[in-house]
Structures are given as structure tokens and as C-alpha cells.
Amino acid sequence: MTEGIHVEFDGVSKSYDGRTLVVEDLNLRIRTGEFVTLLGPSGSGKTTILMMLAGFQAPTAGEIRLEGRPIQNLPARKRGIGMVFQNYALFPHMTVGGNLAFPLEVRGLAPDECRERVDRALRLVRLEGFADRRPGQLSGGQQQRVAIARALVFEPSLVLMDEPLGALDRSLREEMQYEIRRIHQTLGVTVVYVTHDQQEAMVMSDRIAVLRGGVVEQIAAPEGLYEEPERAFVASFIGENNRLHGRVTRLLDGDVCEVETGGERVRALRVVECAEGDEVTLSIRPERIAIDPEEGRYTNEVTAVVVDMTFLGDHLRIRLSACGRRDFIVTIPNVLGHGGLLVGDTVRLGWTVSDCRALNHERGTE
Amino acid sequence: MTGARQPRRYSAGPGSGARLRAFGLVTPLLLFVGVTFIAPLVTMLVRSVHDPVVADALPETVSLLHDWNGEGLPPEPVYAAAARELNQAREDRTLGQVAGRVNRVQSGMRSVFTRTARALEDIEAGPWRDVFSGINEAWNDPATWHAIKSTGQRFTARHYLNAVDMQRLPDGSVTRQPEERRIYLRLFWRTLLVSSAITFLCLLLGYPIAHLIAQAPPRRANLLLVLVLVPFWTSLLVRTTAWIVLLQTQGVINDLLVTLGLIGDDGRLAMIYNMTGTIVAMTHVLLPFMVLPLYSVMRTIPRDHMNAAASLGATPRQAFLRVYWPQSLPGVGAGSLLVFILAIGFYITPALVGGSDGQLISGMIAYHMQTSLNWGLAGALGGVLLLGVLVLYVLYDRLVGVERMGLS
Ligand SMILES: Nc1ncnc2c1ncn2[C@@H]1O[C@H](COP(=O)(O)OP(=O)(O)OP(=O)(O)O)[C@@H](O)[C@H]1O
């Protein structure tokens, strides 16, 4: 079933020093034309994975396949993979045009052909007329686009991008996110993208692989990661959530369990395998919690006291003390004002079973 | 309004005070450099064109010779003045210096002068021309008087002409020295060639080392840098003599080759006290001056660049030639310039291991400073060398740009 699979990591591990694994048993299949993002905190092994794919590092164990063919013995220059480096790696002694022509010239293309392709690539990233500048004379965003154009100009079917927008300011980053999406859609290339910014990953990707300490925690589409995190780390890394530490008191039908947390008993979806008495982490999204709902509408109801409220434009962020914690967060959209809520009020909170996920317990993360 | 006023206060207030303080802090250095470097340099350059010894000792003779048309022998008053002033010079004990100066232009003059002055002691009256020709035949030769006339000039290009193997004939025309007296141009040329060879060897040996250090992880890089610098901590003399131990006829390398049977005992290689010795030892001594600038430039070339080139399809060779080498050029330029400039002025090593045919222009300058005491010529040779270095520097600046040297 390798049909349509472009890149395949099969049990890939990597260790630089022979002792610690920087990447551990990576299994990942990327479809042709897919935009996959490796998302994870600094040091989680994202660059290492790209380096192995690009051919600058060899896996310690496992196999990487490109279109079904193992590439262990293929040197980087023969893999035909375009790469955008974290700090662009533009050649400062060449003009923009020279940078773009480089991959074509080393392939022995005729000068006319080179010029034509360089022009086309510059048009693609909207930098017509910049061919004679040096990289040093460009702004960060322009350099970024040159780097992308250079990775695309020799028409690779796979492009790797290592935190390409890390050095840009916020508004430029958003613009470039859109540009990269547009280019991806125009050309239909497969993209493996690396970032540690979850927002960026959510905006751009078809699928996201969340990495932590060299281990993939979850691979899913952005909605899936947000709505159905399978690990406490994913739940905490993607978007805001309330994480409650508790102990399973009862297993119920339909993958539901009852968990005791901070003196309250709540029912949660059993995502992690657990038995009675096990410790779990409950994850509840702040916007899925209703304040003072109709009696009996939600399975889970607790009482809480408002500690503090923050107005954030389109929504209100309310901090309450509930379930034995003083940092229980609820957000409500700013459509009805704050409904006469005041600090110190006692309210009831309610949420459904499916919005409350029992995940693996993590020490030190709550 | 306040916005317009503020910048002015900022720029004027702390600016001048800080500048004054900064100047105060570097004053000791400026004084030091001025006294120990600039002053000797200027003195030597002045000496190379300014030589007042003869003019001061024989003022009237020289001024009368100035009006002499140069044909035949000079008129009687010149002889009279010479008699008086030679006597005076002998009493003032400056005669030796004067004779030495004239002797450089016309050899044999030293003894003529001393003998003449001694003979003149007992003679009261002229006709002086007869007296002089009675004392020594040389005074009947117009060349003698031309020699005095030419050395009597306070400001002279003689030393510079001499330094480039030229001379001024009595009629004022400039020609090349006779074949057997042409030494300096050949020596300059040899110095240039040897320095170029040494620079090239240093580049050949230093480039890979610098690259290795620049690529190594920080700890190893530091260790390697220390190894490169170790020679700096050993005296130049020790390093040079170590080469003598290694290279001499009964030295380590020859012994080894003989033991291995590669050469016979009577076929021992002459690797020292000749040009080979000079080149080997100087390459070793100057290598760090190549490695350090290269390293400092290579360190700034991002590692990603070679990876980027590879991912773009370049072979290692293409990646090196088109991406790495061009970016390391400022270091190559700086290192080569440094080594070359140091090499053309290098003295100790060639003096110790160069033998007679491994000498460079520096040896000749030292000879004129210490042995022949012709400081004017030494200054002129140094001046030519200095000019060469400046020309090189300007060329480098034009081609590469000094600010890109990357020594910072
Ligand atoms: N060349 C190397 N030699 C030894 N260890 C390395 C090397 N490169 C990376 N590491 C280690 O491997 C781990 C993962 O590094 P990697 O660069 O893949 O992280 P990353 O996810 O890209 O982080 P970042 O977001 O900071 O770029 C880190 O602990 C790092 O110290």
C-alpha cells in the first residue's frame, strides 16, 4: 500500500553520541502532495529528522524510503530534495539570480534555460527584478522568499523547510505563511515543514506530527489534534486547556470513566488505557465549559468561584477556583458582555463527557 | 520642539568628553609607537637620502667643486681648500668617516685620504695641485674629484640608485651598474620569489588546518588552535635551531634516510644552509600567520552552506569551488598578505639556516647596518622594501578590500 506514499520513515532512530536517542522509533508516512508539519519544542529532534531525510545525517536504526525506495546509500545531492534552511543559507557572494541559478548550473542546464527558470521562480515568490541584488541587500522576508525559490527552482517533488519563518516578525510571518501555502497549492509539491509555533502549524498543515524528546506523540490533522488530543503533552502544546490531575474511581460503559479530582467526581472520555485507581490527567478546553447552564443539561457540573477576569477583545478569559485549583480557565465569546459576572461570584460550571478527555498522567505538567 | 532640541544635546555633550578621554587613554601607546617605531623608521628613511658628512667636513671644497665644470682637473683654489679642510678633518677626527663615504663611490679612496692628510700635516704652502699629485697619483685622476663632488651632496638619490643596481656617471647620466656589481636587484627578485613560494606553501598547508579547526566542535577547535599557537610560545631561535637538528647533513632526517637505505651515506641531502633550509624553516615559522586569518574568516562561513550546496545538487568539488572557496577568499588574501609581508622582511631564520645562497634582502640590510656601516644604503634598501609592501597593500585593498580582511 505504498501507492501515493512519498516519504516513509520506518522505525527510524538517531543517536549522535551512541547513548541518548535524539529520535526514537519514528514511523511516519507522508502522502504525495501533502503538507506535513513536525511540531515540537526546541531540542525535540525536528531538525535531526529533516537532516536524515535530506541526507546530511544517517539514521542509527530503521529505514527511510522515498517513493518506496530506500535512500540510505543515496548522497544528499542525488536525492533531489529542496531544502529551506533555518537561517536561509543563501550564498552571500552570489546575487539572488546566482543563488537561484546555482542548482541549475551544477546540473548542467543551458544558460537560456537557467535564466528562464530563475525568472519563473522569482515570479513565483513575487521578487521579479531582484535578480541582481545580493542577499545582504534584502530584507528578512525577501531573503526568506529567495531561499524558498532556490529550494523550488530545480523542481524537486519534495521540499523540506526548517523553521523558515523563525526570524521574521509577526505580521511578516503571517504573510509568508500564506505565501508558502499558496506556493504549495500552486505546485503540488510535498512539503515537510518544521516549526515550534503551534499556531503556524495549525494554519499551514494538512497533518501535524507533534514531537517531544524525539518521540512522536501524535500525528493528526490540525482539528484532530485540537479536538481529540491523545496525550497530555499534545493537549497542552496545542491551544489552551485545563489539565486536572485525578484518579480513576470507576470504569463505565462506552469508554467513559469516572475520575475524582480535587474533591469532585467528573466523567471523562477514556482516551488512555486505564484501570480503577490509575492516575490520569483530564484535559478540558476552556471554551467548552458553560457558565451557569440549565440544570441537568451537562453530565459534569461543579461549583466554582470567580477569581479574576480578563477582557481580551473577542473573548473574556475568566479564572475560577474549581476542582481544588485556583487556575481553572473558562473563556466565553464576547457577544453578550460578561453576563453580570463579578469577581467573587459563585457559579456553576458544566461540560459534556466528550469534551473532557482522560489522558496519560504527566508529572510536573499540571 | 523638545524632540528637535534633544538630539543636539546628546551629540555635543558626552561626545567631546568621551573622545578626549579615549585620546588620553591611547596617548601612552601613541608615544610608545612614535618613539620606538615611527622615529627610527623616519630616521632611516631620512638617512637614505640625506648624508651631510662630507658636506660638513669639506664645505668649501664641496662648494668650489660645485662650480667646477667637471672637465679635466679642478682649479688650484679647490686644491687649497681641500688641503686646509682635510687637515682640519684629521684634527676633528672626522676624516675616517669622510674617507669611508668617498670610498663607497670610488674604491681605494680610504687609504688615499688618510695618507694625504698625514702628508699634508708637514706642508705649509702650495702650489697645492703639485703637492697633492706629489702625495698620491689618485689626485691626478678626475674621478677622485667627481667622487668627492658627488658624496658632497647633502641630499642624494645615490643610495636608492645603488639599491636598484644603478649609478650616476660623472656626467650626470644614470646607467646600470657594471655586471659584477649588480647584486641588489637579483636579491630583491630572489626575496620576492622565495616569499611567494613560502606564502604558497603556507596556504597549501594552512588551508586544510584552518578548515579543520573551523569545522571542529568548540572544544576540539580550541585545542587545535592552541596547537597552532604553540610555536608562538617557543622562541624563534629554538624553532630555527630545531630545524638545524632535523635537516643538517648528520641530522635526524638524513640519518633516517640512510638507515632506511633510501640514500647512501655519501649521498646525504643538503637540506640546510641553502635555499631549501630557508624555505622549510620560514614556512614553519610563518604558518600560524596564515592559519589564524583563514580560521577567523572560515569560522564565519555557516556550516549550512555546504549542506545547502549539496542539497541543491552540487558535488563536493563544486560545492567547495563555488561556495566555500569564494567565501574564504578574504582570509586567503589576508593570510597571504601577512605571510608575504613578514617573509620579505624576515631576518633571523635565513641568517641562521640560509647559508650563503639562502640569504634574502634582509641579510643585506643587516650587513650594511652592522658590518659595512653604510646606513644610507641600508635605509634605501629598506625604503625599496617598504615601497614594495605598500604597493602590495594598495593592490590588495583594490582587489579584495582591506575591511574584508577579517582580522577582527
Ligand atoms: N550534530 C549534533 N551532534 C550532537 N548532538 C546533536 C547534534 N545536532 C543536534 N543534537 C542534539 O539532538 C537533539 C535534537 O536536536 P535538533 O536540532 O534536531 O532539535 P530541534 O527540534 O530542531 O530544535 P530547535 O527547535 O531548537 O531547532 C538536541 O538535544 C541536540 O542537542
Ligand SMILES: [Mg+2]
Ligand atoms: Mg532545529
